[in-house]
Amino acid sequence: QFRATLRLSHPDKVLYPDRGLTKRDIAEYYARIAERMLPHVVERPLMLVRCPEGRRKSCFYQKHAQRGLPEPIRVVPIREEAKTASYTYVENVEGLLALTQMGVLEIHTWGARVGDVEHPDLLVFDLDPDPEVPWPEVTEGARLVRDLFHRLDLEAFVKTTGGKGLHVCVPLRPRLGWDEIKLFCKTLAEGVARLLPARYVATMAKAKRRGKIFVDYLRNARGATFIAPYSTRARPGAPVATPVFWEELDAVRPDGFTVENLPRRLATLRADPFAELAKLRQNLTESRVRALERALSSLTR
Numbered sequence: 001q002f003r004a005t006l007r008l009s010h011p012d013k014v015l016y017p018d019r020g021l022t023k024r025d026i027a028e029y030y031a032r033i034a035e036r037m038l039p040h041v042v043e044r045p046l047m048l049v050r051c052p053e054g055r056r057k058s059c060f061y062q063k064h065a066q067r068g069l070p071e072p073i074r075v076v077p078i079r080e081e082a083k084t085a086s087y088t089y090v091e092n093v094e095g096l097l098a099l100t101q102m103g104v105l106e107i108h109t110w111g112a113r114v115g116d117v118e119h120p121d122l123l124v125f126d127l128d129p130d131p132e133v134p135w136p137e138v139t140e141g142a143r144l145v146r147d148l149f150h151r152l153d154l155e156a157f158v159k160t161t162g163g164k165g166l167h168v169c170v171p172l173r174p175r176l177g178w179d180e181i182k183l184f185c186k187t188l189a190e191g192v193a194r195l196l197p198a199r200y201v202a203t204m205a206k207a208k209r210r211g212k213i214f215v216d217y218l219r220n221a222r223g224a225t226f227i228a229p230y231s232t233r234a235r236p237g238a239p240v241a242t243p244v245f246w247e248e249l250d251a252v253r254p255d256g257f258t259v260e261n262l263p264r265r266l267a268t269l270r271a272d273p274f275a276e277l278a279k280l281r282q283n284l285t286e287s288r289v290r291a292l293e294r295a296l297s298s299l300t301r
Helices: 023-041 091-101 135-151 179-196 245-253 262-268 287-301
Strands: 014-016 048-049 060-062 074-079 084-089 105-109 124-127 156-160 166-171 213-216
Touching: 014 023, 014 166, 023 048, 023 105, 023 262, 048 084, 084 156, 091 105, 135 166, 135 179, 135 213, 135 287, 179 213, 179 287, 262 287
Parallel strands: none
Antiparallel strands: 048 060, 048 105, 074 084, 124 166, 124 213, 156 166
């Protein structure tokens, strides 16, 4: 099926020179993991990082659709502040392979689907550490965010980013608008920063982030994106953003999963860490928002 659906130009073009990985290698990777990845990517507006000449050459972000897209890549109009713009999305494995044909090395998604872009169905908190922060503190921060959601009877999931941090992901029923969602996420992130101000910060200001973990809630604003599960990253070693189980978090490294070793991991896993995330639809109600405020208040006393 892979060879029947894939038509690559310049399949031997090297995209990751440090690993000798070609466009064909990246396409084969996506074909192998598509079953795991597609539930988290299909019908979500995309922001792409394209490196048509390889990771070490000129890469660029592509937010809007351009002319001449491969046929499997779909386009949806989305209202912006001053105009309506065209965004890309995919529906199937052919769409993933078409992105590879375009030299895409990173796939970032919205927290909403194209059928209802005004009501997000996924929250993502990016635990983004300063380089000085040791990894165990990052995993501890992710668990703290998870535990706050547990106080609200909401399940949270975790993935590596293929960079230096972690994403805590919370699936929702798409009923609240972006402003309400962003305010909720801001409240949680600022509460974490108040709880342990020597360790966490909820502001983007670089000067305030030294030696701390930025609890980035801004991924939950309209139009913002986050790296998709199983997406490659345009970084040395061809790392991959990877869902993990909470109980294995201490044993993994943030950039430890790659195009070359992730398929072996998936072949030996007893289950998919994000299987439930793809199906779970939780209600973020006003009572749960108030419960968060009470939980944060009790923790900071």
